Amino acid sequence: MSLETSLWRWSIFGAVVLILLVFDLGVLNRKNAAISLKRSLWLSAGYIGVALAFAAWVSWQLGADSAMDFLTGYAIEKTLALDNIFLISTVFTLLAVPREYQHRVLFWGILGVLILRAILIGLGAALVASFHWVLYGFGAVLVLTGIGMFVRREGSNQIPQTALRWLQRRLPVIDELHGRHFFVRVAAPGAGGDAPKRWFATPLLLALVLIELLDLLFAVDSVPAVFAITQDPFIVYTSNIFAVLGLRALYFSLADLTERFHYLRYALAAVLVFVGAKILATDVIGTMPAWVSLSITVGLLATGVLYSLHRTRANAVLTVG
Secondary structure (H helix, E strand, C coil): CHHHHHHHHHHHCCCCCHHHHHHHHHHHHHCCCCCCCEEEEEEEHHHHHHHHHHHHHHHHHHHHHHHHHHHHHHHHHHHHHHHHHHHHHCCCCCCCCCCCHHHHHHHHHHHHCCCCCCHHHHHHHHHHHHCHHHHHHHHHHHHHHHHHHHCCCCCCCCCHHHHHHHHHCCCCEEECCCCCEEEEEEEEECCCCCCEEEECHHHHHHHHHHHHHHHHHHHHHHHHHHCCCCCCCHHHHHHHHHHHHHHHHHHHHHHHHHHHHHCCCHHHHHHHHHHHHHHHHHHCCCCCHHHEEEEEHHHHHHHHHHHHHHHHHHHHHHHHH
């Protein structure tokens, strides 16, 4: 592949991402308002449609195997986002962030993710290119992570609370919201009326920083998972970013419904073990065809979704009633 061709493909991807961000923030969500369930579902469907269209374009440009690798990485990243959604909901609850400001926090969080993932994937690609054995390390991480998800107790994740306490001890913060601002210049709480004004971080900034830290944590699983599928940085990055771009809309669709996907965690754990084991066993079984990897991944995740909906249908009926 020539450098000019590669740059052209990256330019196409960058243009698509820029258009999505501008359309989302500048047209659909110009005002501070809570996003309704119906609107978030339409947005989620739109982002998924764009990702599928991009996969078709990848198939035309790079071949069917590359498109299937893209879809496999996209499916894994999208499912990992469900755990992320639960923790994001915890962050907003801890800081009492109203729904009308949550989209603003998530939008800027996504911009940070674009940069963080680019750095991590660039480092991962450089490591894999220089030291092939790093892939086996990624495989081991995925197997151990999957096993950990199987045995992890419910309610044992205290990451947002611990990180929040750490930030509050190190940043000048103010407890009250000041509209949509991340920083505010006011007198210190409890100071007299003539006290000098200082800059303080608002709960919105704390929420933004926590979300970025959580994404960095989740990238430890998601980035190795996609590198275990393909070592093409273009496929790794684009599949990650298309899954993350729809995270805001997915959040407003599923934040209140995470309990209905209770058993999806076990399906995702099985996927991570499968992908990690596939890398570790490459020297024995050879390279698995892309369509097989995609079929197994989608099959496991679909089973988790359907079983979750089946087991929780009684509670859903009671809630609606």
